[in-house]
Amino acid sequence: MxxxxxxxxAAPIEVRGLTKRYDxxxxxxxxxxxxxxxxxxxxxxxxxxxKTTSLRMMLGLIRPTAxxxxxxGRDPQVSAAALEGVAGFVEAPSFYPYFSGRRNLELYAAxxxxxxxxxxxxxxxxxxxxxxxxxKDRVRGYSHGMRQRLGIASALLRSPRLLILDEPTTGLDPxxxxxxxxxxxxxxxxxxxxxxxxxxxxxxxxxxNRVAIIRRGQIAYEGSLAELRRTAGLSYRxxxxxxxxxxxxxxxxxAVSAVAVDSAGGLSFKxxxxxxxxxxSLGLAExxxxxxxxxxxxxxxxxxxxxxTEDGAGPAEGVxxxxxxxxxx
Amino acid sequence: MPGVLAIYRWxxxxxxxxxxxxxxxxxxxxxxxxxxxxxVAEGGRPEDxxxxxxxxxxxxxxxxVLLLFGSxxxxxxxxxLVAGDIVAAEDRHDTLKAILTRSAERHQxxxxxxxxxxxxxxxxxxxxxxxxxxxGILASGFNPITSLSGTEVSAPHGLALVGASLLVYLLPILAxxxxxxxxxxxxxxxxxAIVGTLLFSLLLQLVDILPGLGTLHPYLLxxxxxxxxxxxxxxIDWAPIxxxxxxCALYGIPALVAASLIFLRRDxxxx
Numbered sequence: 001m002x003x004x005x006x007x008x009x010a011a012p013i014e015v016r017g018l019t020k021r022y023d024x025x026x027x028x029x030x031x032x033x034x035x036x037x038x039x040x041x042x043x044x045x046x047x048x049x050x051k052t053t054s055l056r057m058m059l060g061l062i063r064p065t066a067x068x069x070x071x072x073g074r075d076p077q078v079s080a081a082a083l084e085g086v087a088g089f090v091e092a093p094s095f096y097p098y099f100s101g102r103r104n105l106e107l108y109a110a111x112x113x114x115x116x117x118x119x120x121x122x123x124x125x126x127x128x129x130x131x132x133x134x135x136k137d138r139v140r141g142y143s144h145g146m147r148q149r150l151g152i153a154s155a156l157l158r159s160p161r162l163l164i165l166d167e168p169t170t171g172l173d174p175x176x177x178x179x180x181x182x183x184x185x186x187x188x189x190x191x192x193x194x195x196x197x198x199x200x201x202x203x204x205x206x207x208x209n210r211v212a213i214i215r216r217g218q219i220a221y222e223g224s225l226a227e228l229r230r231t232a233g234l235s236y237r238x239x240x241x242x243x244x245x246x247x248x249x250x251x252x253x254x255a256v257s258a259v260a261v262d263s264a265g266g267l268s269f270k271x272x273x274x275x276x277x278x279x280x281s282l283g284l285a286e287x288x289x290x291x292x293x294x295x296x297x298x299x300x301x302x303x304x305x306x307x308x309t310e311d312g313a314g315p316a317e318g319v320x321x322x323x324x325x326x327x328x329x
Numbered sequence: 330m331p332g333v334l335a336i337y338r339w340x341x342x343x344x345x346x347x348x349x350x351x352x353x354x355x356x357x358x359x360x361x362x363x364x365x366x367x368x369v370a371e372g373g374r375p376e377d378x379x380x381x382x383x384x385x386x387x388x389x390x391x392x393x394v395l396l397l398f399g400s401x402x403x404x405x406x407x408x409x410l411v412a413g414d415i416v417a418a419e420d421r422h423d424t425l426k427a428i429l430t431r432s433a434e435r436h437q438x439x440x441x442x443x444x445x446x447x448x449x450x451x452x453x454x455x456x457x458x459x460x461x462x463x464x465g466i467l468a469s470g471f472n473p474i475t476s477l478s479g480t481e482v483s484a485p486h487g488l489a490l491v492g493a494s495l496l497v498y499l500l501p502i503l504a505x506x507x508x509x510x511x512x513x514x515x516x517x518x519x520x521x522a523i524v525g526t527l528l529f530s531l532l533l534q535l536v537d538i539l540p541g542l543g544t545l546h547p548y549l550l551x552x553x554x555x556x557x558x559x560x561x562x563x564x565i566d567w568a569p570i571x572x573x574x575x576x577c578a579l580y581g582i583p584a585l586v587a588a589s590l591i592f593l594r595r596d597x598x599x600x
Contacts, residue, residue, distance in 0.1 A: 052599075053598070056426070056596075056597065056598060059426075059430050060429070060430070061426050061429060061430065061596070061597035061598070062596040062597065062598055063594070063596060079434065080330070080429075080431070080432050080433060080434050080435075081330070081432070083430060083431070083432065084432070086430075087430070088430070089426070089427070089430075090426055091423075091426075091599060092423075093427065094422060094423040094424045094426065094427045095422075095424065095427070096343065096346070096422060096424060097422065098346045098347060099343075099346060107339050107342075107343075108427065108428075108431055110331055110335050110336070110338075110339055111331055111336065111339075111428055111431035111432060111433045112331070112431050112432045113330045113331040113432045113433075114331070114335075115330075116432065154427070158431070
């Protein structure tokens with residue numbers, strides 16, 4: 001079947017109801033994602049959550065059990081033509097160990113076809129990833145970091161508008177991680193849309209403007225990290241001269257939730273906004289209760305991530321799931 | 330989009346960069362040499378096979394005797410060594426995901442691989458034939474050969490018949506290569522595909538000699554390894570050659586179709 005041309009204005013990635021079942025196991029379960037041009041989109045999740053399986057479906061390597069993938073409006077299951085303008089790798093990039101780095105790139109360029117102009121870009125991409133001086137060596141002798149960089153180089157040969165990278169810093173030393181992140185930043189600055197799968201929060205926080213968090217094959221959150229932090233709510237801890245009365249006052253406040261007595265003494269609670277905290281402190285003063293301590297407790301990104309992804313856990317308190325509420329992008 | 334020919338050229342380059350290719354082609358060259366050296370050194374002759382009694386009279390008999398010996402396991406093994414690895418190697422190196430996310434379609438990659446496996450098999454037979462002819466002629470001379478009908482065939486005509494025999498011999502070899510490609514695609518493991526192909530070949534040989542299965546004999550792949558002998562009769566007996574063509578197609582084409590369907594539909598996931 002002939003594949004239709006890329007749809008003008010179509011999103012780089014549009015995934016609807018994407019599902020993959022293996023016998024009894026549902027690896028990916030009804031994933032919806034839209035990645036807009038210019039996004040550096042983080043795809044976060046613990047190992048085994050379904051990240052790589054969904055990426056493989058996006059690249060046409062695995063047939064979905066249900067649902068659809070569109071890359072710039074085209075279906076990668078129909079034809080390799082849907083991958084025009086798309087490049088990247090899933091899990092580790094792979095090469096023929098008996099060929100040199102350059103020879104591998106020549107092979108991949110040949111598979112891109114003569115019209116792609118990929119063969120003429122080999123030196124340029126080797127230079128970009130800093131492998132020009134090792135290009136003649138067989139890949140068999142490359143370190144993990146060099147293979148990762150060669151993976152980026154083979155992706156860049158395609159002059160992609162969308163780059164799909166699966167855990168690109170995994171196994172790299174700190175300097176390698178820094179260089180790889182800088183490379184991703186540079187590519188994004190060139191206007192390339194990036195889908196970056198990772199289980200490293202710091203990395204996603206540093207690089208991505210939007211994220212989706214996947215847990216047991218389902219999207220637990222999609223939106224910006226700032227929004228995720230904000231919607232997690234504001235938590236406070238308070239210690240007063242009369243915690244018992246303070247607890248009663250707190251319980252009467254309309255916009256306060258999750259009130260609890262701390263085992264270490266004092267109370268903890270959540271509010272929707274800071275004004276509520278002001279009202280509460282005035283209420284305490286009115287009845288002659290002095291505040292000994294009032295401290296905000298911000299959930300770290302890690303805490304939010306664990307709340308969203310740990311086994312048996314639902315969405316983080318205060319975080320609403322996409323499709324159910326307003327946090328969706 | 331690249332053409333199949335461009336991808337095929339790269340498949341050949343991959344084969345040229347792998348040791349197993351040289352192991353197979355090396356065996357195809359060395360075995361006839363060893364055979365000729367042994368003949369010269371020992372002075373005996375394999376009397377119980379066709380043309381065996383002429384190995385000291387003409388070098389043209391050497392490749393023909395090797396074709397008879399090689400059909401049991403040597404040529405099937407040499408063929409399977411590469412054809413059984415042609416798809417499984419991509420699984421071993423985990424490179425399928427890399428080549429299938431470029432601009433080539435799956436059917437193009439499969440076609441290039443099947444062509445490359447076939448080309449290697451052709452090269453192996455050509456090398457054995459060439460080495461056996463050269464070494465045989467050096468050892469026993471470029472003399473007329475006696476056909477299976479007992480008539481003498483001139484040396485140049487005999488040479489042409491040997492060349493044609495090698496071509497006919499390629500029919501079952503290419504069918505074996507197709508089975509190896511199928512096993513390589515289905516099992517995703519080189520070792521299993523090579524051993525499986527060899528077992529398939531040996532099983533057919535076994536069926537061939539089982540009593541009571543004589544009616545199957547003309548339709549066994551193993552039988553087609555002898556079809557070239559029709560060329561060395563006077564007049565030429567085309568019947569076994571024509572039968573070899575369609576019987577080998579009956580084995581080879583379904584194997585390739587099944588392999589291509591598996592390749593086109595398979596999920597490329599890490600195991």
